[in-house]
Amino acid sequence: xxxxxxxxxxxxxxxxxxxxxxxxxxxxxxxxxxxxxxxxxxxxxxxxxxxxxxxxxxxxxxxxxxxxxxxxxxxxxxxxxxxxxxxxxxxxxxxxxxxxxxxxxxxxxxxxxxxxxxxxxxxxxxxxxxxxxxxxxxxxxxxxxxxxxxxxxxxxxxxxxxxxxxxxxxxxxxxxxxxxxxxxxxxxxxxxxxxxxxxxxx
Numbered sequence: 001x002x003x004x005x006x007x008x009x010x011x012x013x014x015x016x017x018x019x020x021x022x023x024x025x026x027x028x029x030x031x032x033x034x035x036x037x038x039x040x041x042x043x044x045x046x047x048x049x050x051x052x053x054x055x056x057x058x059x060x061x062x063x064x065x066x067x068x069x070x071x072x073x074x075x076x077x078x079x080x081x082x083x084x085x086x087x088x089x090x091x092x093x094x095x096x097x098x099x100x101x102x103x104x105x106x107x108x109x110x111x112x113x114x115x116x117x118x119x120x121x122x123x124x125x126x127x128x129x130x131x132x133x134x135x136x137x138x139x140x141x142x143x144x145x146x147x148x149x150x151x152x153x154x155x156x157x158x159x160x161x162x163x164x165x166x167x168x169x170x171x172x173x174x175x176x177x178x179x180x181x182x183x184x185x186x187x188x189x190x191x192x193x194x195x196x197x198x199x200x201x202x
Contacts, residue, residue: 006103006127007174012081013112017089019164024154025056027087027115028095029106030075032063037097037120037140042068044097044147052154058087088113092160093153098122099140104129111135112171116163118149128174134167 026048030038038059045057049072059069060076069075076087088094094110096119104125111117111128117135119125120142129135136153138145153160 006105006108008105008108008112008171010112010172010175013085013088013109015089015112015114015168016086017114019092019114019161022090022092022114023056024093025058025091026093026095026150027058027060027091027110028097030059030061030063030066030069032066035099037099038066039068040097040141040143040146041095042070043143044095044150045073046070047147048150048154051151055154056091058091060084060087084109085113088115091115092164093118093150095119095146095150096122097140097146101125103127108171108174111167114164114168116153116160117167118146118153120146128167128170130170134170135163 026045028041029036032038048055049057049070056074057072058074058076060079062078064077065075076083079087088110092115094107094115094117096104096107098104098120099122101122102124104122107117107119107125108128111134117129119129119135119137120140121131121137122140129137131137136149138149153163
């Protein structure tokens with residue numbers, strides 16, 4: 001067994017707008033599958049809208065805009081990779097309320113683009129999302145904790161800046177070149193082991 005992490009296309013998903021030049025705003029993915037936690041995110045966004053009525057909140061996804069998405073949330077259906085990068089760069093905070101994920105590419109891509117990550121500890125993101133260091137994480141389904149974490153990041157610019165910088169730095173180590181080299185090394189070891197076993201059994 002060998003752990004080989006996923007990677008982010010660092011040449012595409014990168015900081016275009018520095019954090020200081022961005023409007024304070026939140027972006028997340030919308031998905032109708034319950035496992036993705038979009039209903040939890042929407043619940044938290046409604047509470048945030050009541051507290052910060054001028055806060056920009058956006059979502060994007062491959063699905064059509066659900067009727068449960070309020071009119072004050074900007075929604076982008078099936079955006080291009082270029083638009084996704086630009087959206088990350090227009091927002092300060094990325095949110096994911098997923099219950100279970102693999103490596104969670106959108107969170108990693110958003111962090112590579114300079115977003116502070118506030119989400120749930122959904123499993124696969126533990127390679128790069130460390131609670132209190134590179135992200136603020138809560139238990140899946142705990143809407144109150146996610147709301148409190150988001151309020152902290154919104155109201156504390158220093159915390160937001162620290163998470164943005166630490167998150168981006170963390171993601172920079174996950175390149176396709178490095179993951180590809182690890183995979184190549186692993187496959188070579190498998191081939192060499194098989195050859196040794198064949199010689200021993202001959």
